[in-house]
Amino acid sequence: MHQRAYDSQCTAEEKRHTSAKSPIRNPKLTLFALALGTFAIGAGEFGSNGIIQLFASDLEVSVPVATYAITAYAFGVMIGSPAITLLAARVNRRTLLLGLIGLFLVGNGLSALAPDIVLFVVFRFVAGSVQGAFFGAGAVVAAYVYGPGKGGKAFATVMGGLTVATIAGSPLGTFIGQHAGWRVMYGTVVAVGLLAGAALVAWLPRTDDLRGSSLTGELGALRRRGVWLMVTIAAFGISSIFAVYTFIGPFVTDAALRDASLIPIALAVFGLGMAVGNHVGGRVADRYENRGLISGYGGALAFLALIGVAGGNLVILLPCLFGVGATMMFAIPAIQVRLTSFAPDAPTLMGTLNLAALNLANCLGAIGGAVTLDAGWGTLSTVWAGFVLTTAGLLLYVMTVARVKPAPVPVRA
16 A cells, blocks of 8 residues: 555655665665564554453453553554654664664563553553654655665555564464463564564665755644644544454454454454555555545445444454455555645655554544443444544545645655
8 A cells, every 4th residue: 555655755755865876785675674673563563452351461450441551552653753753853764763673672671571551551652652753764764775766665565564463463462472471472572673673783774865854844744734634534534443453352252252262363354354455445546536535434334333233243253354454454545645645745754644643543443442341332332433433534534635635745855
């Protein structure tokens, strides 16, 4: 999906940083290092959802209270990442990425050692503050490494690490958590992060061409109404992913009354749906301005309703998990295309805001699900929270952004 969605951002970076011929001898190794970093980050984020029942029990809190840790991570992305991006606007992207992977190791290492839910929530916030900034800076480096005309392709390769994390990293993390303990899961994430850090040190280019950009230019994008509309539409609409994904464990064990050993399978099914939607949605976003988002949100609403009504049957639950993942990821490329079209001259910040919007969705979905559980409406009631939020996002899009075309924005010299 990200090849088209980030093309305008990468083009801006190419014009600012890239010479006619990239000096990198083996760009594939640099892209691999960046993808390994996004895989580690994704495994830490999505892996937490699969072990929520485990750390809730060990830290002696209820599942709704345990969702505060998921929410804290999302707040880290929403608040911490944009703050880091702006504060480090002039920092060389290599230096920034190495600093971010170091902070990632600290956040996840401390998460593995947390003695109580309060500190665990704090450490998850620290870990989350890395994500958006890493992806934004990674887009800059990817565009530079691949050279002119290939920035979108480069960033799509980098983002592939996150897709792999949803399919393999999260189920594997859940499996490790179930058999070795949730703290070992975070320890494993740290180990992968160390590998990513070593790869980044070895293969990120050392060059002044990756110096930071103007803080004033990045901040200018925040004055554009379309940017904030798309952030809001993404936050509300995509929240249903997390109103489902966060609670897949309880869906399997409490609603479908199946053994916990099936949770990794359910997570993998959901991740596979996301990968399929990711691939198909990118092509649709290339051709149609609005169809991807409207069809994706609409399709997700249908699958959410099916889970809410009949998700206690595993035969229905698993295909619907695939469907929710696929339809939501089908919509995301269109969201990102519209967002970046409003501010192609602020590439790093827009990359960060993309991730911030999706993690605000994470926050809203987890909170909405926790509210319905606290109200005693049953395990599957979390999907109805997602249904309401996605409906709000769809209506907002149809009434605002779908009716207008963003004004062209000049690219910074």
